[in-house]
Amino acid sequence: MEKKHIAVAMGGYSSEYKISLNSGEIVCNALDKNKYEVYPIHILEEGWYYVSKDGTKHPINKADFSFIKGSETIHPDAVFNTIHGTPGEDGYLQAYWELLKIPHTSTDYYQAALSFNKRDCLSVLKNFGVRAANSYYVNEGVEINIEEIIKKTGLPCFVKPNRSGSSFGISKVNEMDEIMPAIENAFTEDSEIIIETALVGTEVSVGVYNNGEEIIALPVTEIVSENEFFDYEAKYLGKSDEITPARISPEETEMVQKEAVRIYKLLNMKGICRSEFIIENGKPYFLEINTNPGLSAESIIPKQAREAGMTLTHFFDILLQNILK
Template sequence: MKREERSAMRVAVLAGGRSSEREISLASGANAAAALSEAGFVSVEVLDTAESSFIKRITTEPWDVAFIALHGADGEDGVIQGLLSFLHIPYTGSTVLASASASDKELAKLVYKQAGIPIATGIALKHHEPIDLERIVQCVGPECFVKPAENGSSFGISMVRNQNELPQAIERAFEYGNKILIEQRLCGTEITVGVFETLEGIRALPVVEVCFQNEGAAFYDLSVKYIDPAKIHRIPAQISEENYQRAQELAIAAHRALGCSGISRSDFIVTETGPVILETNTIPGMTDGSLYPDEIRHTDDLVFSEVCAALVELALHRNK
């Protein structure tokens, strides 16, 4: 897309919202808007979907494309994508179906398994279902992770070391949704791999190793995720070449199996037998400290502003 074409377009960056990830989304939206302006889009405006004026503005003003920077509920789950599809407004990222599939971690695991992507043993629970602690331990083991099944970030996640900690972890996870996922705790190196798709093809970004330098950090939760990320992101990941390449292959496989478009980021644990997928985020964080922009900075041929521009171009092409 030529720069003069970009300058004539009107872009709505959708951010904020009412999910538990609102503040992160606002930061992502501001960063994306700045990047689009840098790439030559003159008329770029951030719309907070939680504002009372949002529906009126998105339905009555002439937008050429929407850049989605919403995280969590109403953003990554296909809700905003459905609205934009109904309004015939092109939008960045994955479609309604792909967004909903990736957002539901239980459903995503079924898709991974069908595609031959290694997954962790787990069990899903719905709110008000009977909780059989012994059955859970038999399924996933005494050490496990409990997390909301329909949430895209680190909110509501607990690491459980024994059966006595399970009830509180389950209660906490249910604060963020009506379905939770309990998975075995895998031992290994935690990594994440971004995927970038353009009209020319699809590629995996450099593999990031998540390191815990903060004392007492048990896993990559909110207490370390957005605090001085340079201390906890190691790029490229210090894993074997075989596991490095395999993780990139699996990230692309997950992107394709779920039907994602534009960008995604999949998280893995590298075990003794290789990478095991944890989840796929269809709208990765776009803040200065987020993993996806960090991966872009560690490539030789990509800059964040042009990645954002390419996502707009792909959205417009898909809408033809």
Template sequence: MKKNIALVTGGFSGEAVISYKSAVTIGSNLDREKFNVFKIDINPLGWFYELADGRKMEVDKNDFTLQTDNHKIKFDAVFIGMHGTPGEDGKLQGYFDTLKIPYTSCDAATSAITFNKRYTVAVASMAGIHVAKSVHLFKHSPVVASQVLDQLKLPVFVKPNNGGSSIGMSKIYKAEELEAAIAKAFKEDDQVLVEEMIKGREFTVGVFKTKGTIVVLPITEVLSKKDFFDYEAKYEGASSEVTPAELEEVKADKIRDAVRKIYSVFNCRGVVRIDFIFNEEAEEPFMLEIN
């Protein structure tokens, strides 16, 4: 008997447009001979399943079901194909936990921590993972830009602390540009992270656990045509990727060791992607974020 799978997409942030693109790719790769796939759009207007004729059926959020004329559709599992809140920050995960519906991705606690960039690098640093030096800013506690540069060296990256897809992110070379960049990031989030730039090549690595063993996928090098891997580079073709990366084995081993450690320390579950910069001076990979 086929399993009913809810493919959740959309979201409440600017990353929703990326969620819809991801859902198309995911949906086209789910085996319809094994699964009945229902694409559920969660957006500020509600939670809906769109029928073939264009009509929208609202999800019953009390038990995450769909009510048809004849029967109630219950889901055996949920594939979370959502970027941003509430799909990456633990909110949906906690909801599905209460309903005892299994889902893809990390659990609620891990998702909440890894969505918060500052908490992610803090935990990683305590575990001995190399991370960039950073300053955490809050909208309710304004800080003068010059105070940030008392602690960090230019160039720096300014980014919303909770969010992804490089939305609201800037790379700053001059002190006089910092205040505007912070203001831009605050338009996306109430918290901002300012990080020193780590020089080096950028890599991203997929990883998952199966039968108790952590499996690290081939390392990919990210080659951006832009000054940094921004939204345009990520989603509008201004970058290329090389898999497997052309990398000395000793460096590749350091990245793979870091990937395994991060996956374990954060108690990750399912398929995760971790981004790094390999700094030649330190001869070590510096973790950027967990996706």
């Protein structure tokens, strides 16, 4: 059997590019070398490159996403997309690969763009009865009425960039006078902001994927942050406990897994997605969905896959086989 050429896309143009490089490296190491020729592809603002084992950078031809290796030109059979943030999680690269007819492991461009925009994603899901926190939206350059915001969301509330990942630019606001600095902080990441009621309950995260026949929820992870919330430090600098399986009842586990699968289907997702919820008074409230969740050693999805009895090699193989068919 001839080996398939797999480009592992990593990096990106956002504050998350280093995290993505870690995810990409994990995928490159885990993919089955008997089945696949694996090529690390760095997609960075300074340029797009295939990086060979000795660290040499070979430019990508953007006309067809090909690159030179030795004396041959490689045209990837598929892309394993591990880019968090723009341009790999918000639809740009998905649309580009779809135009080139190169299959990729992430969801399609429209679904990626919709889910990357928290405001638009919540607007769609609320029509299907998905529970979420009360929210208020602010665009840059528009007059801000603090009283109106507090009336809608109450205190404490969260101020978040609308389109950013890894908790960059998020603040928890407990007092009225903290709201303007929090808004200014969020505007450093995005020109659109979402302000939400702070829900009180157990925060959980659920991976969902398609195994070719059915859509399956992975075991649930409970997130216990040492900080006020699951921020960047908590996610990547060990300032949180991520407990898999979550310390919730079997009924709550089943309920949140069902809701995560329902959201995956409602949004018509592909590949592996991870949804975050807060379980308040026994009901799951949806926070957001990540269509390119972290895959580094510290990340939640690898822990859930292991808890489900899969090696990463086996799990990543399922994701690739889905698109190579």
